[in-house]
Amino acid sequence: MARFLVGKLLVMALQVLVVATIVFSLVRLMPGDPAVLVLGTERGADPAAVAEMRHKLGLDQPVLKQFATWIGDFVRFDWGESIFDGTKVTTYVAQRLPNTIELSLVSIALAALIGVPLGMIAAIRRGGLVDMLLSSIAALGISFPVYVLGTFLILLFSFKLGWLPASGFVSFADDPAKHIERLALPALTLALGLAASIARMTRSSVLEVLNREFVLALRAKGVPHAGILIRHVFRNAIIPVVTIIGLQLGNLIGGAVLIEYLFNWPGMSTLLVKAISNRDYPLIQGCIVVISTFFIMVNTLVNLLYGLLDPRVR
Amino acid sequence: MSGIWRRCFRNKMFVFSFIVLVPVILIALVGPLLAPHNPTQIRPELALRPPMPGYWLGTDEFGRDILSRLIYGIRPSMIVALGSTALALLIGTAMGVAAGYFRGWTEQIVLRVIDIVLCFPPILLALMVVGFWGGGVRNLIIIIGIVYAPHFGRIAHSATLQVRSQEFVESELSLGATHWRVLTRSILPNILSPLVIQVSLTVAAAILLESGLSFLGLGVVPPEPSWGQMIGDARGYIHLHPLYVLWPSLCLGVTILAINLMGDSLRDILDPKLKGR
Numbered sequence: 001m002a003r004f005l006v007g008k009l010l011v012m013a014l015q016v017l018v019v020a021t022i023v024f025s026l027v028r029l030m031p032g033d034p035a036v037l038v039l040g041t042e043r044g045a046d047p048a049a050v051a052e053m054r055h056k057l058g059l060d061q062p063v064l065k066q067f068a069t070w071i072g073d074f075v076r077f078d079w080g081e082s083i084f085d086g087t088k089v090t091t092y093v094a095q096r097l098p099n100t101i102e103l104s105l106v107s108i109a110l111a112a113l114i115g116v117p118l119g120m121i122a123a124i125r126r127g128g129l130v131d132m133l134l135s136s137i138a139a140l141g142i143s144f145p146v147y148v149l150g151t152f153l154i155l156l157f158s159f160k161l162g163w164l165p166a167s168g169f170v171s172f173a174d175d176p177a178k179h180i181e182r183l184a185l186p187a188l189t190l191a192l193g194l195a196a197s198i199a200r201m202t203r204s205s206v207l208e209v210l211n212r213e214f215v216l217a218l219r220a221k222g223v224p225h226a227g228i229l230i231r232h233v234f235r236n237a238i239i240p241v242v243t244i245i246g247l248q249l250g251n252l253i254g255g256a257v258l259i260e261y262l263f264n265w266p267g268m269s270t271l272l273v274k275a276i277s278n279r280d281y282p283l284i285q286g287c288i289v290v291i292s293t294f295f296i297m298v299n300t301l302v303n304l305l306y307g308l309l310d311p312r313v314r
Numbered sequence: 315m316s317g318i319w320r321r322c323f324r325n326k327m328f329v330f331s332f333i334v335l336v337p338v339i340l341i342a343l344v345g346p347l348l349a350p351h352n353p354t355q356i357r358p359e360l361a362l363r364p365p366m367p368g369y370w371l372g373t374d375e376f377g378r379d380i381l382s383r384l385i386y387g388i389r390p391s392m393i394v395a396l397g398s399t400a401l402a403l404l405i406g407t408a409m410g411v412a413a414g415y416f417r418g419w420t421e422q423i424v425l426r427v428i429d430i431v432l433c434f435p436p437i438l439l440a441l442m443v444v445g446f447w448g449g450g451v452r453n454l455i456i457i458i459g460i461v462y463a464p465h466f467g468r469i470a471h472s473a474t475l476q477v478r479s480q481e482f483v484e485s486e487l488s489l490g491a492t493h494w495r496v497l498t499r500s501i502l503p504n505i506l507s508p509l510v511i512q513v514s515l516t517v518a519a520a521i522l523l524e525s526g527l528s529f530l531g532l533g534v535v536p537p538e539p540s541w542g543q544m545i546g547d548a549r550g551y552i553h554l555h556p557l558y559v560l561w562p563s564l565c566l567g568v569t570i571l572a573i574n575l576m577g578d579s580l581r582d583i584l585d586p587k588l589k590g591r
Binding site for chain 2: 015018022023026027029030140143144145147148151152154155158159166167250251253254257258261262272273275276277281284288291292295296299
């Protein structure tokens with residue numbers, strides 16, 4: 001077990017290092033001089049200012065030394081300051097990252113709460129109303145862009161019914177009720193796509209377990225139907241469902257980028273989009289490294305979870 | 315060939331996607347002739363109007379005609395989707411076939427590169443590159459092409475492995491055929507159908523990614539319209555002018571649905587073994 005754990009953590013560290021290297025090279029391979037881009041067209045025309053900015057950004061050093069410095073600073077959480085307002089990149093990240101994590105976790109939980117029961121009902125009442133609705137809605141949910149789904153939900157719940165605010169953010173400490181009101185729609189939008197895959201996976205997994213011989217044996221023994229379903233079928237059927245949740249996390253994080261923007265949710269992605277529009281390179285670097293690391297960590301966690309659920313994986 | 319067409323038109327999903335996609339492609343080609351107004355002309359006095367004669371779908375926040383912008387907005391999406399898919403097909407197939415045919419260290423390197431690229435969500439990779447290099451149609455084609463090349467690479471690699479191990483390849487080589495001849499005459503034709511299926515899936519994914527980036531304001535450069543960008547612009551006016559966000563959302567959703575269904579039906583038609591999975 002310890003070896004499995006250490007191995008996974010080493011792979012994770014390696015992946016983060018690859019991301020850091022890619023980000024480093026992308027900045028150096030940018031068309032044009034980063035120093036001029038940072039200064040803007042007006043001050044970029046002044047050679048003295050450019051030379052000073054190149055020195056400040058460390059661009060006058062040999063590439064390998066630049067790389068060593070960048071990795072060193074990166075590991076020590078010294079990610080530089082925003083060009084725009086001089087705030088430390090880490091300050092921004094500390095503000096925004098919890099919101100992204102909150103949105104992602106709530107969406108996953110919501111998706112499991114919607115998807116697993118729906119999938120079970122569809123499997124038990126095969127060919128019934130839930131089953132038919134599920135297969136047609138799942139096809140729609142998978143091909144519709146997540147933000148189109150989001151706009152439809154806004155039009156329905158916010159514009160037509162007036163139940164929920166369309167966008168914005170209120171911190172939990174200020175007003176918990178308003179916070180949850182504004183979290184509801186983005187979380188639901190993100191959850192629906194994931195819920196569709198979870199429901200489909202649960203359905204096929206439950207159907208497969210229902211056909212095994214031990215279920216027949218339990219029936220013959222006289223175990224009540226509900227007891228078989230809950231204590232035996234469900235427990236056997238849930239492992240592939242965890243797998244599908246893990247596989248879909250990438251989509252969820254990709255979707256979160258668009259959903260945060262649609263709902264003005266102040267997370268990492270809205271920060272990244274703002275940084276890109278402002279050409280705020282240190283902030284872009286920080287955001288990309290953090291989002292990628294978050295993604296890699298989540299994937300590693302899912303892998304570890306398989307190891308716990310299914311000893312054969314180790 | 316006529317047999318394939320007949321099978322296509324017996325498939326309901328294919329017919330539906332055909333009915334949706336043919337007009338979309340035609341409009342992309344001849345759009346400028348159809349649009350009633352200039353899509354970038356600003357008329358502040360007409361801002362955010364509901365549908366009315368002459369402006370059949372209403373106007374946006376700058377008084378531009380929404381219908382004209384929808385019509386013009388297809389073209390960049392299509393160019394980006396087709397261009398990047400062609401690029402991905404080219405790079406991915408070349409890498410995958412080389413890896414599956416020559417094996418050895420070529421295979422090791424190709425597979426490791428594919429693994430690295432595939433382990434990130436496509437939009438994150440695209441944002442990484444757009445963030446430093448900027449958007450625009452040309453950059454989007456390159457970026458999205460690179461992001462989706464590994465999918466083709468993986469498929470081409472495993473298909474090539476299968477074909478490579480068959481006896482007719484071995485006998486051709488022993489008869490003195492060059493590697494180039496074997497690759498182009500024997501390997502490529504035999505791995506075509508999984509690649510065709512992947513093409514339709516990638517076109518849908520590329521439109522999705524392009525519209526996603528444009529939605530964030532980082533894709534197709536304004537004032538040139540694109541559906542994703544229109545949704546992004548309209549999101550601030552949902553309460554004032556709900557139809558503004560509805561039109562591009564519907565267009566985008568239905569188009570992507572149609573391309574995906576086209577992919578599914580092609581898979582059923584070209585590869586009957588997989589049917590029902």
